[in-house]
Amino acid sequence: MIIGRVIGTVWATKKDENLTGAKFLIVRELDLEYNEKSNFVIAVDSVGAGEGEIVLVATGSSARQTNFTKNKPIDAVIMAIVDKLDVPKEE
Amino acid sequence: MIIGRVIGTVWATKKDENLTGAKFLIVRELDLEYNEKSNFVIAVDSVGAGEGEIVLVATGSSARQTNFTKNKPIDAVIMAIVDKLDVPKEE
Amino acid sequence: MIIGRVIGTVWATKKDENLTGAKFLIVRELDLEYNEKSNFVIAVDSVGAGEGEIVLVATGSSARQTNFTKNKPIDAVIMAIVDKLDVPKEE
Amino acid sequence: MIIGRVIGTVWATKKDENLTGAKFLIVRELDLEYNEKSNFVIAVDSVGAGEGEIVLVATGSSARQTNFTKNKPIDAVIMAIVDKLDVPKEE
Amino acid sequence: MIIGRVIGTVWATKKDENLTGAKFLIVRELDLEYNEKSNFVIAVDSVGAGEGEIVLVATGSSARQTNFTKNKPIDAVIMAIVDKLDVPKEE
Numbered sequence: 001m002i003i004g005r006v007i008g009t010v011w012a013t014k015k016d017e018n019l020t021g022a023k024f025l026i027v028r029e030l031d032l033e034y035n036e037k038s039n040f041v042i043a044v045d046s047v048g049a050g051e052g053e054i055v056l057v058a059t060g061s062s063a064r065q066t067n068f069t070k071n072k073p074i075d076a077v078i079m080a081i082v083d084k085l086d087v088p089k090e091e
Numbered sequence: 092m093i094i095g096r097v098i099g100t101v102w103a104t105k106k107d108e109n110l111t112g113a114k115f116l117i118v119r120e121l122d123l124e125y126n127e128k129s130n131f132v133i134a135v136d137s138v139g140a141g142e143g144e145i146v147l148v149a150t151g152s153s154a155r156q157t158n159f160t161k162n163k164p165i166d167a168v169i170m171a172i173v174d175k176l177d178v179p180k181e182e
Numbered sequence: 183m184i185i186g187r188v189i190g191t192v193w194a195t196k197k198d199e200n201l202t203g204a205k206f207l208i209v210r211e212l213d214l215e216y217n218e219k220s221n222f223v224i225a226v227d228s229v230g231a232g233e234g235e236i237v238l239v240a241t242g243s244s245a246r247q248t249n250f251t252k253n254k255p256i257d258a259v260i261m262a263i264v265d266k267l268d269v270p271k272e273e
Numbered sequence: 274m275i276i277g278r279v280i281g282t283v284w285a286t287k288k289d290e291n292l293t294g295a296k297f298l299i300v301r302e303l304d305l306e307y308n309e310k311s312n313f314v315i316a317v318d319s320v321g322a323g324e325g326e327i328v329l330v331a332t333g334s335s336a337r338q339t340n341f342t343k344n345k346p347i348d349a350v351i352m353a354i355v356d357k358l359d360v361p362k363e364e
Numbered sequence: 365m366i367i368g369r370v371i372g373t374v375w376a377t378k379k380d381e382n383l384t385g386a387k388f389l390i391v392r393e394l395d396l397e398y399n400e401k402s403n404f405v406i407a408v409d410s411v412g413a414g415e416g417e418i419v420l421v422a423t424g425s426s427a428r429q430t431n432f433t434k435n436k437p438i439d440a441v442i443m444a445i446v447d448k449l450d451v452p453k454e455e
Contacts, residue, residue: 001297001315001348003283008123008178010094012147014138015171016157024092024147024171026123026178032281032299032313040123042092042147046346047287051179056285056297056315061152061243061334061425062348066289069346073137073160073170075092075153079346080288080297087281087299088324099214099269101185103238105229106262107248115183115238115262117214117269131214133183133238142270152243152334152425164228164251164261166183166244190396190451192367194420196411197444198430206365206420206444208396208451222396224365224420233452243334243425255410255433255443257365257426274388274406274439276374305372305390305404319437320378329376329388329406334425335439339380342437352437353379353388360372360390361415 001056002041003082004029006049010042018072025049025078027057032087043076044069056080092147093132094173095120097140101133109163116140116169118148123178134167135160147171183238184223185264186211188231192224200254207231207260209239214269225258226251238262274329275314276355277302279322283315291345298322298351300330305360316349317342329353365420366405367446368393370413374406382436389413389442391421396451407440408433420444 004027012024023045029037034054043057046066055078063077064070095118103115114136120128125145134148137157146169154168155161186209194206205227211219216236225239228248237260245259246252277300285297296318302310307327316330319339328351336350337343368391376388387409393401398418407421410430419442427441428434 003315007180008176010147010171010176011174012171013174015147016137018156019171026176042094046289056283056288058346058348060348062337062346064153064156065291065337065344065346071156073149073153073156073168075149075151077346080283080285080292083284083286085281085283085299089280098271099267101238101262101267102265103262104265106238107228109247110262117267133185155244155247162247164240164244164247164259166240166242189453190449192420192444192449193447194444195447197420198410200429201444208449224367246426246429253429255422255426255429255441257422257424276406319380329374329379331437331439333439335428335437338382338428338435338437350437353374353376353383356375356377358372358374358390362371 001058002029004055004057005036006051006053006055016073027055032085041076043078044074045078047078047081049078049081054082056082092149093120095146095148096127097142097144097146107164118146123176132167134169135165136169138169138172140169140172145173147173183240184211186237186239187218188233188235188237198255209237214267223258225260226256227260229260229263231260231263236264238264274331275302277328277330278309279324279326279328289346300328305358314349316351317347318351320351320354322351322354327355329355365422366393368419368421369400370415370417370419380437391419396449405440407442408438409442411442411445413442413445418446420446
């Protein structure tokens with residue numbers, strides 16, 4: 001899984017019929033000190049994540065293993081909201 | 092999902108028998124300010140996307156989760172047309 | 183899908199029993215002006231592609247969606263031969 | 274598979290209902306001399322790996338092939354603990 | 365598929381119960397002149413590959429399409445031993 005921060009939303013009216021109700025969030029990747037990296041991914045929310053929250057994103061076919069995303073053309077899903085990264089002795 | 096802009100078409104007469112009717116579009120990736128990146132992907136259209144439009148592309152097995160792409164050798168599909176990227180406070 | 187040019191063949195006598203008859207081609211990736219990039223992929227041919235031809239390659243599980251590649255340990259397949267890339271106003 | 278070292282834990286209270294009990298570990302990739310690389314992945318543990326241990330991580334749909342991870346939105350799993358890398362004559 | 369050379373072995377006593385008997389080999393990627401690249405992958409052997417041999421590696425779900433790897437948490441498999449790369453006119 002990837003760690004990222006929700007920084008925005010993609011608006012898309014015209015989409016695959018199975019995607020009605022999908023919330024496309026823009027997730028910017030983070031390093032272990034919560035600094036933003038340059039890359040980002042568009043992920044569908046399945047846990048009620050809001051802007052500014054730090055999340056875990058699962059990609060590929062694993063992104064379709066939630067109730068909402070099943071059998072849909074979705075390759076990235078937010079499946080957890082991060083409380084804390086615990087890295088005892090970061091090198 | 093990836094954000095990109097449709098910039099062209101791939102013509103391919105000789106192809107797998109399951110791909111008859113597939114429209115192969117060239118999608119250049121975009122950053123969050125709509126600037127084009129150097130990388131691109133060839134994706135099959137499933138939502139009627141036209142040249143110049145900004146789209147979402149799902150890749151991998153998720154690209155086969157639309158009516159048209161099911162069970163076909165296709166690893167990227169345009170599954171939404173983007174109206175707007177909404178990034179309240181872009182860092 | 184990736185765009186590439188067939189530049190050679192991999193000879194492999196000893197292989198998984200399901201791969202008898204598989205033709206492993208070396209495909210070098212191309213940019214939109216048909217210039218060769220540094221990266222390449224080994225893909226199984228499913229459309230009769232020959233050396234020098236420009237092709238589309240599907241990767242991952244989608245590479246197993248042709249009659250020949252089904253249920254085989256193959257992660258890249260040539261599923262179309264490119265006639266032309268049509269990019270009206272390349273930036 | 275990727276070789277990495279477990280360097281920490283991700284705490285996530287709010288997550289997909291199927292993920293109750295999942296232990297999300299932070300795994301930093303290693304080279305063949307056990308030096309840490311800059312990239313890392315969040316993987317679910319399936320073998321009782323602890324902090325500081327060197328592990329193998331399987332990604333993608335293969336990450337769902339353990340008893341615990343089956344049918345869950347998980348794209349990386351720790352499936353082995355490494356005793357030793359044996360590279361007779363490293364170039 | 366990726367071309368690589370087997371350069372070593374990973375010893376792992378504690379592993380997923382389905383992985384008993386799996387042989388984890390370290391495969392360093394090669395370019396088309398058989399020069400070693402910096403990246404490597406850990407792959408399970410399914411064809412009796414030995415150290416120093418040049419092999420093809422299939423990744424992702426395709427790595428589970430051999431008799432031995434089926435339904436196991438394995439994302440890379442050696443499915444062929446390379447006799448020769450035949451690149452008539454390398455650019």
